[in-house]
Amino acid sequence: MAEDTVPVFDTLAVIGPGLIGSSVLRRAQAEGNLARKIIAVDKSPDVCARVAELGIADEVTTDAAAAAAQADCVMLCVPVGAMGAVAAQVVPAMKPGAVLTDVGSTKVSVIEAISPSLRADVPYVPTHPMAGTEFSGPDAGLADLFENRWCLITPLDCTTAEALEKVRTLWERCGARLREMTPAHHDRVCAIVSHLPHLLAFTICGTADDLASETRSEVLDFAASGFRDFTRIAASDPIMWRDIFLSNREALLEMLGRFMEDAQAMARAIRWEDSDYIVDRIERGRAIRKSLIENKQA
Amino acid sequence: MAEDTVPVFDTLAVIGPGLIGSSVLRRAQAEGNLARKIIAVDKSPDVCARVAELGIADEVTTDAAAAAAQADCVMLCVPVGAMGAVAAQVVPAMKPGAVLTDVGSTKVSVIEAISPSLRADVPYVPTHPMAGTEFSGPDAGLADLFENRWCLITPLDCTTAEALEKVRTLWERCGARLREMTPAHHDRVCAIVSHLPHLLAFTICGTADDLASETRSEVLDFAASGFRDFTRIAASDPIMWRDIFLSNREALLEMLGRFMEDAQAMARAIRWEDSDYIVDRIERGRAIRKSLIENKQA
Incomplete structure (x- = not known):
């Protein structure tokens, strides 16, 4: 049980602290074992200011590439239509071996959008935590949003066993139940x-x-x-x-x-x-x- | 305010003690000012036995005509497809001046189905209390089911002002908000x-x-x-x-x-x-x- 207190990642960057992203931030803060350091990234300075005010991240920035460069895991929590562009911005900045993951509600086209940016030394784990409310934005997040909800994972050929295991552990520590299936x-x-x-x-x-x-x-x-x-x-x-x-x-x-x-x-x-x-x-x-x-x- | 304690009707017969009917029974019993005496009628002996067991009516019977003959108000709470047949059974037995009302969720065709049975000396007040749950049967009723819910009333030419007023008062005492409109x-x-x-x-x-x-x-x-x-x-x-x-x-x-x-x-x-x-x-x-x-x- 001692292992449960070791953070899954050293530094976790959550890009897009909306309902899902800010729930992950809150959970990370509450549990302490998702990551040692948590960075929140949003292109909107207003959203960044609000996240800083809420105090749910160790660091808040509008600079996605700079945050990605520090991270052992980059989690994309932006709307599915923005996944491709954001991946193109952050993946080139990532450290070799750092894990890329996304929480998009659709998988085939999100994977398609992210694929051109993928690197052989950055394992990618597509996920979809099936949780939500009718509210949105950083104020809408809840530390227990994922408790007993499903998180679907659609591993790809470029998903290493080690990256998959880490992402699984992260969602388990968020309280989610896991299931793997194909993107289609x-x-x-x-x-x-x-x-x-x-x-x-x-x-x-x-x-x-x-x-x-x-x-x-x-x-x-x-x-x-x-x-x-x-x-x-x-x-x-x-x-x-x-x-x-x-x-x-x-x-x-x-x-x-x-x-x-x-x-x-x-x-x-x-x-x-x-x-x-x-x-x-x-x-x-x-x-x-x-x-x-x-x-x-x- | 003393008037509020005078029952609206002397004897009220509720035909079909399902979700809506048994909620009226429970409310009548809880308030004491809907009717002095409450009769529940159902064609199913099992439903009658259950209503008797629940103790939510003064009298329980399978004989709709006999109950109607005693009543100052007969309230039809059967499924809308059964309204015509039940009206044909009870209206001929009603006392002159007694009020006929129904709670059907549709009005044009229920009124059409009931019309052939109408008598000049029995005013008819069609209503539709907009309340419900996904449950049904006499066990599903709640005394506060109508609290702050709308009860729609669709008066006809044969609806006397006096009968309308009594039925309005009955639903107000069930906690409902009232609105009148045409059946169509x-x-x-x-x-x-x-x-x-x-x-x-x-x-x-x-x-x-x-x-x-x-x-x-x-x-x-x-x-x-x-x-x-x-x-x-x-x-x-x-x-x-x-x-x-x-x-x-x-x-x-x-x-x-x-x-x-x-x-x-x-x-x-x-x-x-x-x-x-x-x-x-x-x-x-x-x-x-x-x-x-x-x-x-x-």
Whole structure:
């Protein structure tokens, strides 16, 4: 057990101290065994000032390359659309043997964006901690955000066993449960469990917003639990979600296509009063809910 | 204020002591000023036995007509698809001047179903208390289920001012906020705030359930908050929701049609990387969420 007190990395640079990044900073500070020294990097001086104010990093800077040059691990926590550009900036500055990792919500296109910057002497470990709230920014982070949540890891040929083990240990110490899979499989699973639900929630809010003004004001008054849950999902950061949708385009459009077919079939069943079909589809939803409760995910 | 202790009705018969009906029973018992005597009616002897066991009514019976004959107010709390048949059974037995009311989640077709049974000497007040959980049955009721929730009332030509006032008072004493509107307008508002969200939630659970078994088991493992919220909505009673969908068919299909157009437009924007469109639609969701929070509905 003594080993648990030895930091995984000497110096950890977290690029992009938003919801996920600042949660890692908070956890690192609370546990003391993720890294001996923690550097937070953001291109925005305002965000840097706020992180310094919050006191959740040993060092705060806008200079990503300088921070990367010091680090034994560089963790990219920027929106998925910015991963490529940020990697191009930091990887050339990294020390030989230092570990590169990212926390992007999509994997195939993030890996594609980062790949041109990769170096043979910098092992890269793509990850996706599946945790979040509808809030964003350095104030939104929580030290226990990852507690009992899944962190998916999609190792590549350039992922060394040693780097993988260190990143696994880091997330275990954040409280996460780990699972490894291929990047493509990751993207399909996340398309159905997370990206499509968000797309539907954004869409129904837009549909409601387009209604004649009288009905719209009543949507606000009478939001029953059904609609309210959708708006909670839909409250997330627009840029982050635009990036995720564009970044996971193929898998998301496939899942949306399947969903649209199913919704059309439901519409047809309602129009022609096909009770059995309607009840069967509703029963499936209940069955999944029941499984979630048994899996302690509900 | 002394008037508040005088029961609104002498005898209240609640037909169908499910989630809503048994919540009214519990509230009537807790407050003491909804009715002097409360009768619960269900066609199922098992449900009657359970209601008797729970001790939430003064009298419990399977004989709807006999209960209606005693009542000053008959409240129909059965699934919307059963409203017509139950009305045909109880209205002929009602005392002249006794009030008929229902709590159906759709109004146009429920009113249509009940209309053939109406009598000139029995005023009818259609209502829809917008409250609920994903649970059903007499054990699911809560005395404070209606607290600060909306109860929509859709008065008709056959609704006397006196009957309307009594039903209004009854729901006020249940803690509800009241709003009057036409049945058609009610159905459109509920289609977008409640019925469409439920339809989408059922559908996405079905879509997930149809995925290849490997991905499906991972859906269960990795249900992020997005999907989990959908399954909560989708856990509701299948028969009740089948009835609501069929009963509010026109308004629901119209709203679903609008939604599908919007979802197709979103799919197209993702395929062609139309960032501005995507961000605009996401922003609308956030704006609605913000309004809900300001309206204290979130």
